[in-house]
Amino acid sequence: MTIEQIKQKLGTDQEITWCPGCKNFLILESVKKALAKLISEGYKQEHFAMATGIGCHQKIYDYINMSGIYGLHGRVIPTCYGIKLGNPNLTVLGFAGDGDAYAEGMEHFIHAGRFNFDMTYIVADNQNFALTTGQATPTSRQGYVNKAEPLGEFNKPLNPIKLALASGMSFIARCDPRDINHTAEIIEKAIKHKGFSYIEMMQHCLVFNVETAEEDREMYKIDNKDGMKKAIELADEWDYNSKKGKIPIGVLYQESRKTQEDEWPQLKNLVEKKVGWKGLKK
Numbered sequence: 001m002t003i004e005q006i007k008q009k010l011g012t013d014q015e016i017t018w019c020p021g022c023k024n025f026l027i028l029e030s031v032k033k034a035l036a037k038l039i040s041e042g043y044k045q046e047h048f049a050m051a052t053g054i055g056c057h058q059k060i061y062d063y064i065n066m067s068g069i070y071g072l073h074g075r076v077i078p079t080c081y082g083i084k085l086g087n088p089n090l091t092v093l094g095f096a097g098d099g100d101a102y103a104e105g106m107e108h109f110i111h112a113g114r115f116n117f118d119m120t121y122i123v124a125d126n127q128n129f130a131l132t133t134g135q136a137t138p139t140s141r142q143g144y145v146n147k148a149e150p151l152g153e154f155n156k157p158l159n160p161i162k163l164a165l166a167s168g169m170s171f172i173a174r175c176d177p178r179d180i181n182h183t184a185e186i187i188e189k190a191i192k193h194k195g196f197s198y199i200e201m202m203q204h205c206l207v208f209n210v211e212t213a214e215e216d217r218e219m220y221k222i223d224n225k226d227g228m229k230k231a232i233e234l235a236d237e238w239d240y241n242s243k244k245g246k247i248p249i250g251v252l253y254q255e256s257r258k259t260q261e262d263e264w265p266q267l268k269n270l271v272e273k274k275v276g277w278k279g280l281k282k
């Protein structure tokens with residue numbers, strides 16, 4: 001089967017209800033492209049599993065032909081851990097919005113770096129709670145006017161890349177979904193990474209967050225092989241309050257470290273035997 005044919009099989013017949021022009025379409029395309037490539041290289045479609053939270057982005061659950069759990073808002077990471085504990089031989093993907101990841105689910109985000117479970121976490125950051133019509137999230141800019149804050153957001157936005165570095169995440173990347181090929185390439189690297197891989201998708205919202213639409217002009221690609229010091233520089237180079245300046249996209253940090261599955265004897269045993277529930281062979 002060609003990669004294109006595999007990609008077709010990864011789709012579903014559900015009607016897509018995202019707003020016309022939403023970058024979620026591009027994220028979906030990149031995810032399918034990356035998965036199709038991996039499946040063409042020997043990964044099995046039935047060994048992938050996904051979990052999502054609640055929100056616009058999280059509807060991706062309906063549009064990818066993959067087992068999983070459409071979970072609770074803010075609880076993507078623990079749901080993924082549950083899947084990994086049940087069967088550490090599955091390749092697990094978690095999908096969240098920025099509200100889901102950095103507001104309701106923030107505590108899980110921080111500990112994910114320490115635990116280093118072998119999974120991939122994709123955060124579509126549109127800088128607002130879009131499904132509930134545009135309230136500010138921790139990555140909304142100062143001054144962001146929304147229905148809940150007609151005077152604008154008072155607080156400074158969080159820099160999630162810096163927080164991910166401080167939390168000890170072993171793979172940290174930022175992507176521009178408009179560059180589908182580059183985004184698919186980064187998703188592929190993230191899935192192949194052994195340990196917790198996190199991707200921040202700059203998903204400018206066409207409805208509630210239009211003032212960020214020009215940012216992609218400032219983006220440049222990087223594949224940081226120079227470790228933590230360089231990664232901190234890259235994280236400081238730009239955050240969601242920056243009105244100008246270059247925005248690095250690509251792999252911002254990667255390190256090789258033992259995973260939770262390596263540390264936990266029962267999980268290690270299952271991984272070594274390549275057995276999960278029902279004696280599934282990998």
Ligand SMILES: Cc1ncc(C[n+]2csc(CCOP(=O)(O)OP(=O)(O)O)c2C)c(N)n1
Nearest residue numbers: 054055056057073097098099100129130131
């Ligand atoms: C615990 C909990 N709090 C709040 C909600 C209401 N809620 C549903 S979707 C949503 C917004 C999701 O925003 P985000 O995660 O940023 O995703 P987006 O819709 O922007 O893609 C909220 C607040 C909920 N379902 N559960």
